[in-house]
Amino acid sequence: MTIGQADVLWRPEDDYKVKPTLEEGDVYRPDILKVVETAIDSLSGKLRELSLDIHDHPELRYEERYAHDAYTSFLETHGFEVTRHHLLETAWVATYTHGLGGRVLGVNSEMDALPGIGHACGHNLIGIAGVAVACAAKAAMEQLSIDGKVILLGTPAEEGGIGKVKLWERGAYKEMDACLMCHPGPGPLHSISLSSCLAVIRLEIDYSGHTAHAALSPWEGKNALDAAVLAYTNIALLRQQIKPTHRVHGIIQGHDWAQSIIPDNSKMYYYIRAPTTVEAEETLKRVVPCFEAAALATGTKVKVNRGHTGNELVQNKVLGDELSDVVRKKYGVIDYEYGISGASTDFVRNISYLMPGLHPGFSIPTVPGGGNHTPAFTDSARSQAAHDACLAVSKALAHVGMRVITDGRIFAAGERYF
Secondary structure (H helix, E strand, O other), X not given: OOOOOOOOOOOOOOXXXXXOOOOOOOOOOXXXXXXXXXXXXXXXXXXXXXXXXHHHOOOOOOOOHHHHHHHHHHHHHOOOEEXXXXXXXXXXXXXXXXXXXXXXXXXXXXXXXXXXXXXXXXXHHHHHHHHHHHHHHHHHHHHOOOOEEEXXXXXXXXXXXXXXXXXXXXXXXXXOOEEEOOEEEOXXXXXXXXXXXXXXXXXXXXXXXXXXXXXXXXXXXXXXXXXXXXXXXXXXXXXXXXXXXXXXEEEEEOOOOOOOEOXXXXXXXXXXXXXXXXXXXXXXXXXXXXXXXXXXXXXXXXXXXXXXXXXXXXXXXXXXXXXXXXHHHHOOEEEXXXXXXXXXXXXXXXXXXXXXXXXXXXXOOOOOOOOOOOHHHHHHOOOHHHHHHHHHHHHHHHXXXXXXXXXXXXXXXXXXXO
């Protein structure tokens, strides 16, 4: 069963306790799924406390010190070998190994919040989902004598800081055979999404001009703020002629500005997004002249500095099919429209491009106009309904992860597809 565009989003007033219509049939290794579900259900109260604790202490990228300590303490208590400050100051890793040999399952837990609006992207839920998957995999390996290893990475700075890319470059993912994580967002009730996400190119633009007295001799100045405003307007007009699936957006900043001084500096931060990296590159070619034209018109100088490029998300088909099977038979419905299809993530560059990865979205109840990166979503991310939805997708992901560890055929198929 898939979800079409006519379906409505899950709202807080909806009764989510009503069970969805599920498909009939057996799942892979029901004994594993039973252990996974029991393990996660038994931890629900503790995971809820952890989620709310993180939610109550929002921290920006690379400042996740409270979250770092909260997660590592929790995982040490639950029998994991923990390394604090792993490769980055606020990153950490928790591992569990059973037996000798076996495949290695990787999982991500995000931690950072957003300026001014806290956990408005639900990283408190992403964090505990990673913990739930790792704990469930550990329980399955212990109780069913399965050889293998689980590596849970605490990944800082998803919001603009490319924390996972930096961890990849430092070797944090090299031992993993596959990597899993999930992300909340608006969507229909009981839905888990296998949509992709947008590729993103990040730009930093600097205008430099010349100060002057804004009333006494403004003709002596070269106004860097005017240049930024003009570039902003140029891009606003360009949007009429770019594809509706593309996004170009940014902000203006500056320092030492005053009403009586012609600004001699301004800085712009811009993102260019599109369904594929190739399309984003094409739109970039049209955006850069907007900045250059503004400099020409105002007599200022401009430097366009290109930052990190994030590719579109690659959902491994074999892992996605396995997730779809267990979700449809046990937890809800699969959609290919919602999730993080209109956003971007640092899971894409290197991780989902260079190893088998799966990054489903999962729906939580939201109010109209209260999607990701709004104060209303901050409230949604601490609701009991959101917690329950988070545990449902965690069970499905843990089952997928245990199949990676135990089923050589599906692992080989996943590698071939990748």
